[in-house]
Amino acid sequence: MTIYRGGCHCGRxxxxxxxxxxxxxxxxxxxxxxxxxxxxxxxxEQLTLDSPKADELPTYRFNTRRVAHHFCDVCGCSPFSEAPGSGGKEMAAVNARCLEGVDLGAYEVTHYDGRNH
Ligand SMILES: [Zn+2]
Structure with a gap:
C-alpha cells in the first residue's frame, strides 16, 4: 500500500x-x-488530515448539496471533497493534481458526464 502526501498550494x-x-x-x-x-x-477512512479538521475548512456545496467541496481560503486550491457514497459509505474525492510526486500521465483517465447526471 502506498501513502500519498497531498494538500493545497500554501500548505494550510x-x-x-x-x-x-x-x-x-x-x-x-x-x-x-x-x-x-x-x-x-x-x-x-483512507484520507488522514494533518490540519485543520474538514468541518473547519471553507466548504462549497451546490445542486443537491450532498458533496462537501473543501477549499483553501488562502491559496484557493481544492484538494479534496467529501460525500456519502452509495450504501452510505463515507467517501472522499481527492484531487490527484494536489498529490505530491504523482505522474498523472501514468494513469487511465475516465471521463464522467457529470453535467448530465
Ligand atoms: Zn492553501
Whole structure:
C-alpha cells in the first residue's frame, strides 16, 4: 500500500492518503469543468488530515448539496471533497493534481458526464 502526501498550494490543508491509484476521473459538471481537478475516489477512512479538521475548512456545496467541496481560503486550491457514497459509505474525492510526486500521465483517465447526471 502506498501513502500519498497531498494538500493545497500554501500548505494550510495537508493530508495523507493510503491506497493505490487505479484510475482518475475527469468530470464535466459545472464545478469540475471550471476547477479542473482529476479525481481519485477513496474511502474517507483512507484520507488522514494533518490540519485543520474538514468541518473547519471553507466548504462549497451546490445542486443537491450532498458533496462537501473543501477549499483553501488562502491559496484557493481544492484538494479534496467529501460525500456519502452509495450504501452510505463515507467517501472522499481527492484531487490527484494536489498529490505530491504523482505522474498523472501514468494513469487511465475516465471521463464522467457529470453535467448530465
Ligand atoms: Zn492553501
Amino acid at each position: 490543508i495537508s493530508f495523507s492518503v493510503s491506497g493505490e491509484i487505479d484510475k482518475l476521473l475527469a468530470c464535466n459538471c459545472s464545478l469540475c469543468s471550471k476547477r479542473g481537478g482529476l479525481l481519485w475516489f477513496v474511502g474517507r
